Structure formats: C-alpha cells, structure tokens
Amino acid sequence: MHELSIVTSIVETVTETLTALPDSQKGARVLEVRLRVGALASVIPESLEFCWGIASEGTPLQGSRLVINMLPVVMHCAACEQDAELEGVQSFRCPRCGEPCSDMRQGRELEIDSIEIEDGEEKK
C-alpha cells in the first residue's frame, strides 16, 4: 500500500545519484534500475512496477525499466550451525532438521542495487 512512496523514494535517490556524477556524464539517461527485495520486505513487486511509470514521468528515469530481484528468506539454524533458505514465509523452521529458527540472515532487504545509464553524448 505504500509502494508509491517507495517508488518515489527510488526516483529521488537515483536522481540525486545522477546529479552527483562528474560533469562529463551529465545528461545521462537511465535505462534500468535494479532492486533487491527480500521476501519479508512487505512490498509487492507488481505494485512497484505499476507505480513506476507514474513516478518516473518527467524525470531522467522516464522510460526506464525496473528490474526486481526477489530474495528468499535465509535463516541461520543453531542446531545445524548452517544457513538455510526457506521455501516460503509460512514457517520459520529449518528445512533440514525442522527446528524453529529465529536468527534471520536475509529477507528484509529493500534496496537499490545498481542502475544502468547511457551517457548523454549527443548534447553540446
């Protein structure tokens, strides 16, 4: 439900990054924005994509692709002394030994991984 504010925040962050680029690269166009989203980030990929066009309109991100890399939950199992990837988010038990796990190592990520840009050489 707060996907629009998340997308707006992504657009702001990327725009700031572009402003910070060296002068020779000013005017770069964004082709792609890549996100890392954990299964427990409470964000729905479809909603992010739905908001993308609206939020990026009129910015250097207009027309860019949003690529969302979903990450599964990874728990550390104290009994097995190993990390274990969960198949879903319905049970926080080690898939190997069945013991409950409370030490989460991955799953809450909500970050911009990288952007692909095209240098604006045609200007000048």
Added chain:
Amino acid sequence: MTTRIVELRRGILKKNDELAATLRASYTAAGVLVLNLVSSPGTGKTAFLERTLKELKARGLRVAALVGDLETDNDARRLAASGAPVRQINTHGICHLDAEMIGKNLDGWEGVRLDGLDYLFIENVGNLVCPSSYDLGEKIRVVLLSVTEGEDKPLKYPTLFHSADAAVITKMDIAEACGFDRELALKNINEIRPGIRIFETSAKTGAGMEEWLEYLAEARGVL
C-alpha cells in the same frame, strides 16, 4: 552511446532508518522504554493501551502515548482519560507512522520530555502490512491480534508478525463466543516467530494484564 552500470547498494528506506537510529539513541539516553503497537484496525489497541496506561500510572510510573490515525483525535481523547499526556498524529491518508512523524511530534510536545518518562507508547495506524517496514526507533514492537480475527492472521501477514518482539491476544473475554481456537492461534504465532512472548489479555476484565505489566517492568530493567 555508451552504457554503464553504476552500483548504488542503497537502502530505499535509508532516510527513515537513519532517523530511527537517531531516535533510538535519544530514547536510550533519556532512559525511556519505547514500544510500537501494531495490529489491524479494530483489534483493540486503544482499549489495551488505555488499560496499560491506567495501570502503570497507578503504580506511579511516568507514561505518555503517541497515537496514529488517518483522521480524528478520537483515540487521543480516549487515552487522555488515563491522565497520561497523549498526542494524536493524523497521517491524512498515509497507512503507517514513520520516524520523521515521531521526531516532529516529540519535538514540539509541550510539557513532555523524554527524560521525564519511564514508558512511551506509540499506537500505530491500524494496518497489518505497511508499519512493518518503518522503524520508529522503538525497543519493542508489539503485535496485537484479537480473538475475532481468525487464528490464521499470523500466516496471512507473516511480515509483521515476524518483525514483532511480543504478541498480545486481545478480547479473551469473548473467546468462547467467537469459537476462538487458542491452541491453533498460539501455534501459528510460534510458526512465524518462534519463541516470541505471548500475552492473552482482556482490557475489559483485566485478564492477563498482570503478566504484561511484569514484562514491561522487566524490559525496562534491561534498558
């Protein structure tokens, strides 16, 4: 035309997380225990908090509450009856509280200083999804579930239940009338958040409140 990849590796909610870290440090410095109460609308957060504030005040503890809703100050007025300072935050359509709203409301709060409090309760906007993403700097996140909501709520909304430090089941006084399956509810909560402390309460009869207040006292002891 050349294309390049620029690595960012930046948290999308970084601004909120940084503000929350600042708040957390100020809570610790002031020696106040801060709790964030989250649940769906109608679970009984306000009734539970009303009772909690009243009981803590009766024990001579210094308490205050911030309460978030889209509109109206109805909840603040109800909570203020306890005699504790209460401030309403109206989000006007936003589905959660964020660290900036908390910071702003703490700043201009006449007569309330963090170092003059033992407990600060934040009653979040009724929503089982969005509040899970926004750290408010709280020490303890409390998720509430009422007996009328269905025992599978934790399975349907695992994100919020998984992020909680304590769980409170409310309206236990009408559990039987609702056909509430207590064992199943406890099992589901434990499936999502193994080992979490669970309190079975009724704000109406006071059932379970003693145990909850003991937990609050212990939690303050290890601030």
